[in-house]
Amino acid sequence: MRPALSRDEQTTVHPLAHELKPILEGAGEGVVFKAERVLREPDAALAGRLLTRHSAETKDPPVGAAKWDVPAGAAGLMEGRRESATSLRRLFNCHFGWFAQEVLGLRPGRFAEIPGPDQLFGNLAHEIARRLLPPGPPPPMDGVRAAATELFEMLLPQIAAPLLQPEYAGELSAARELVPAALESLVGLLHKRELEVVGSELEREGSYRDLALQGRLDLLVRRGPQVAVLDLKWTRSERRYLEEIADGSAVQLAVYRAISADDGAKGTGGYFLLRQRRILAGDGSILTDHPIEAERADTETLDMVAGDWKRWRDLASSGVLVAAGFDDAADHRPDGLEFQAPKEPCRFCDLTSLCRVQVETI
Numbered sequence: 001m002r003p004a005l006s007r008d009e010q011t012t013v014h015p016l017a018h019e020l021k022p023i024l025e026g027a028g029e030g031v032v033f034k035a036e037r038v039l040r041e042p043d044a045a046l047a048g049r050l051l052t053r054h055s056a057e058t059k060d061p062p063v064g065a066a067k068w069d070v071p072a073g074a075a076g077l078m079e080g081r082r083e084s085a086t087s088l089r090r091l092f093n094c095h096f097g098w099f100a101q102e103v104l105g106l107r108p109g110r111f112a113e114i115p116g117p118d119q120l121f122g123n124l125a126h127e128i129a130r131r132l133l134p135p136g137p138p139p140p141m142d143g144v145r146a147a148a149t150e151l152f153e154m155l156l157p158q159i160a161a162p163l164l165q166p167e168y169a170g171e172l173s174a175a176r177e178l179v180p181a182a183l184e185s186l187v188g189l190l191h192k193r194e195l196e197v198v199g200s201e202l203e204r205e206g207s208y209r210d211l212a213l214q215g216r217l218d219l220l221v222r223r224g225p226q227v228a229v230l231d232l233k234w235t236r237s238e239r240r241y242l243e244e245i246a247d248g249s250a251v252q253l254a255v256y257r258a259i260s261a262d263d264g265a266k267g268t269g270g271y272f273l274l275r276q277r278r279i280l281a282g283d284g285s286i287l288t289d290h291p292i293e294a295e296r297a298d299t300e301t302l303d304m305v306a307g308d309w310k311r312w313r314d315l316a317s318s319g320v321l322v323a324a325g326f327d328d329a330a331d332h333r334p335d336g337l338e339f340q341a342p343k344e345p346c347r348f349c350d351l352t353s354l355c356r357v358q359v360e361t362i
Contacts, residue, residue: 036177066326068096071081077103082205083215085252088305092251092339094346094357095312096323097269103316108350117171120160122234125179125274126218127155129232129300130200132183133219138190140196148180182274186232189272189279193287195221195228205261213258220267226286227267229256234274241271245282248296249339253282254305257298268298304338311337325349325357 019102024032037044044051076171080123081103083091100106115123128151132139139147152175156163163172190197198220198278205214219230231252233241244250270281270288281287296304311334315322322332324345333341352358 013354019283064323064326065334066329067321068321068323068355070099070316071320072319074099074103074319078313078316082212083309084213084215085255086248088251088255088309091312092211093342094322094324094349095316097314097323097349097351098123099316099321099346100351100354106351106354114162117163117168118234118236120163120291121171121175121179122232122274124152124155124160124163124175125182125234126182126201126232127159128152128179129186129219132187133190133197133200135197135199137212138187138195141184141187144187145184147185149176152176153177163220164218178275182277185277186230186272186274189287190221193223195223195286198222198227204259204261206261208258208302209306211309213255215259217253217260218258219272221287223286227260228281229253229260229267229269230270230272230279230287231256232274233271236275238276238278238280241273241280242292245271245280245292245294246292248301248304250282250298251305252297254301302323308337308339311335323355323357325352325355 033044033046035098036047038051038053042053048160083102087098087102090102131151132148162168163175189195191323198217199217202220203214203215204217205212207213217229218232221228221230235241245253250269253269255272258267260267261305268281268285268287270279270285274280281291282298283291284297285291285357315334318334322329324342330341346352346357
């Protein structure tokens with residue numbers, strides 16, 4: 001009913017020990033069984049079953065390596081897949097991580113899924129925007145901030161309850177001002193640019209060459225025959241998104257071009273940074289009069305995405321995966337890749353124990 005020790009500590013007596021002791025007093029081996037017998041006897045009878053011990057061959061765990069071989073049948077798991085902007089970024093970051101998480105569906109435990117404050121504030125702002133901006137013309141500016149504030153307080157305990165913990169008091173106080181102000185600024189942008197809301201949180205599918213795509217559009221807007229996607233971001237720094245657009249590596253915006261078609265019109269994409277209340281978009285966008293000069297157009301970036309996706313997919317189909325965190329990973333990358341190898345592929349990865357990149361070998 002209880003072990004004598006748990007590690008090096010005495011265990012607590014079973015709550016019913018005082019009732020069990022007189023009943024079991026003097027009981028034979030058929031009633032009382034010492035668990036240690038399972039470890040020292042080749043055969044032990046317990047509860048009408050014979051427990052037989054067998055010697056097991058011990059093997060060393062796999063060592064870390066940049067190149068991993070997978071069974072030939074694994075290629076079939078990739079048939080019919082649709083990639084999203086998230087899965088494509090994961091693919092270009094680490095081939096091994098993409099296959100494990102996107103193809104095999106490996107996920108961290110539930111505890112690890114609890115998002116941090118920035119993601120929670122972003123989720124909250126997304127839901128407020130969805131409720132404030134139904135399809136059609138944007139709402140009048142009068143009362144927008146008050147409506148956003150009311151929604152913030154109503155939705156906070158429903159979808160972002162961890163933010164009510166004392167350690168987030170400072171950030172929550174700031175967000176109570178920032179989020180409604182950001183959404184008021186967003187509505188002002190729609191009025192200024194004469195944009196109409198097509199829909200929010202829209203699930204869309206599309207394709208480009210052989211690449212099947214899917215995604216969720218935060219906000220799809222229209223002006224006349226032209227459409228555009230606004231992706232809402234709650235971020236402390238705009239640097240990453242500025243650089244992505246400037247050097248033509250914004251995978252997310254390129255994917256939006258392929259899946260944002262509305263009445264035959266394919267739109268451009270842009271980021272609306274909620275904390276900074278700023279729109280970032282490239283040339284030709286209806287979202288701003290001050291576009292960021294980019295090295296290449298979205299269509300060229302989409303060509304790069306489709307080409308690199310095919311090279312990595314063909315490599316996986318041949319039975320090879322590349323774990324990007326090892327020094328010799330560059331030796332196994334396919335030829336002709338457009339996207340550069342990441343500088344810190346393992347920084348935000350949960351699979352470092354699986355590929356063994358951070359496990360010391362003897």
